[in-house]
Amino acid sequence: MIPLDDLDRALIRALAADATQSAGALGRAHGLSQPACWRRIARLRAAGVFRGQRLDLDAQALGFGVTVFLGIKLATKGRVSLEDFERAVTSIPEVQTVEHVLGMYDYRLRVVARDISDFERVLRRRIMTLPGVGNVEANVLLSEERRPGPLG
Structure with missing residues (x-):
């Protein structure tokens, strides 16, 4: 377990809502440069905070009612x-x-x-x-x- 600050938590919330966001866009939204944001995301990934990326499928749209x-x-x-x-x-x-x-x-x-x-x-x-x-x-x-x- 790694220590998380408020910025880490904000990035985690943003990526949980939309994992397709780029490090540049996330950095701009949270007052970081693209490289600084990328380093934080890489640190979180290396620590196992993220278990992967998944699509959120709409079961009904796929015919599962x-x-x-x-x-x-x-x-x-x-x-x-x-x-x-x-x-x-x-x-x-x-x-x-x-x-x-x-x-x-x-x-x-x-x-x-x-x-x-x-x-x-x-x-x-x-x-x-x-x-x-x-x-x-x-x-x-x-x-x-x-x-x-x-x-x-």
């Missing part, structure tokens, strides 16, 4: 390793995130589908056939509001 959160309780943890389950579930393209959690369920999945019928197909043919799956609880996403993270 339904998002479902699944809570999965493994039936037999002794016979099926967590790694076997994780390896199998991450190979399903509709599964966007896999979170190993503590609580009522062992895993929380974010699954996208074209519609409810498509989700039912994914659930029956892909998720329910995974090694060790026991109880499954589904919660359909009605709306989502994105909020800034801890540095926002």
Whole structure:
């Protein structure tokens, strides 16, 4: 962990909002020269503050109108390793995130589908056939509001 000053935090917020901004544009917006801004960004990247750059895809524009959160309780943890389950579930393209959690369920999945019928197909043919799956609880996403993270 590296010490962050207010300028580092401002650059992180700006890049989190739009990672395509150039060091020159970021520098002008925050009172830095392009080389000074680039050095700060390189220092943050080298320290592991940034894990990469990703596109923020619009699932609905791509034809995925339904998002479902699944809570999965493994039936037999002794016979099926967590790694076997994780390896199998991450190979399903509709599964966007896999979170190993503590609580009522062992895993929380974010699954996208074209519609409810498509989700039912994914659930029956892909998720329910995974090694060790026991109880499954589904919660359909009605709306989502994105909020800034801890540095926002």
